[in-house]
Amino acid sequence: MVLTVHHLNHSRSQRILWLLEELGVPYEIVKWQRNPDDFAPKELGDVHPLGLAPIIVDGDITIAESGAIVQYLLRKYGKQRETLSESARINDIYFTHYAEGSLMPILISKVICRMVPERAPLLLKPFLWSVFDAVSRRMVAPRLETHREYIEMRLSESDGEFFAGGSEPTAADFMMIFPLELWAKKFPECFGPKCREYVERIHERPAFKRSIEKGGEYGLL
Ligand SMILES: N[C@@H](CCC(=O)N[C@@H](CS)C(=O)NCC(=O)O)C(=O)O
Incomplete structure (x- = not known):
């Protein structure tokens, strides 16, 4: 099952797309558009209760918070830290x-x-x-x-x-x-x-x- 990134326009989730491109890990994007007041659509709250981007779904794991996602992805797919x-x-x-x-x-x-x-x-x-x-x-x-x-x-x-x-x-x-x-x-x-x-x-x-x-x-x- 391919890794999914919930991506909000003009947002921190761009970090995760950049990281995945550097790692060469296949992924798919679910795109969300900010409302006129700049908030994320409330349906993003169905993916994670805080309703903030980024969120990733990897199999049965859902992770929010960009720092946590970056660490998770580097631990799983990165080689460089050691x-x-x-x-x-x-x-x-x-x-x-x-x-x-x-x-x-x-x-x-x-x-x-x-x-x-x-x-x-x-x-x-x-x-x-x-x-x-x-x-x-x-x-x-x-x-x-x-x-x-x-x-x-x-x-x-x-x-x-x-x-x-x-x-x-x-x-x-x-x-x-x-x-x-x-x-x-x-x-x-x-x-x-x-x-x-x-x-x-x-x-x-x-x-x-x-x-x-x-x-x-x-x-x-
Ligand atoms: N500290 C969180 C912040 C998440 C966050 O605030 N994301 C913004 C996008 S940059 C968001 O989803 N805003 C939409 C909203 O507030 O409704 C992280 O690094 O992931």
Whole structure:
């Protein structure tokens, strides 16, 4: 039975398509379209109770949460992890968790600070813009700047092209690509040059290009 990826347009499930293309594992895609309010269709909740993408179904196993899926697929089909040095392995574990655990929350906070006033009724907009702009400037921007400096430093120190170091992407890269693409697209004014080079390099990979052809709409290129 072929592995199924439940893929939502413009979403984290692009990570999984890219990983599967790198691994050369056959899979099929069930495509879901975001509603006008950007939410996933509620029927995705029939596949997994949280109704969020990505979700994979492999035989009688259903897994949600992109980090869990990446680890599951690499454990089942990947060969490279045993060949990583101890320090590369630690970097790999660190960035695999950092992507969703630390970087995504701060980026989502910034997205929300913009989205709430943008989508508010006309009369409320000026008030909400001033409130959310203040929150964004005082609470979110300084933290994001710290993350920017940190990631730029880690990429500069990395002995390879990837977050763990080395010459091939690891779990850390499959996880880091989405927040960095989101950042580059939505807030280019504070996106670092090393991060930009990194994202461009990933986008040039044949496996990444195939994942875009197969997945369809992806507004973070
Ligand atoms: N931490 C989860 C986040 C899952 C998530 O929020 N997915 C988004 C797409 S990027 C989603 O399904 N959004 C639709 C919705 O909120 O209804 C993961 O990494 O898989």
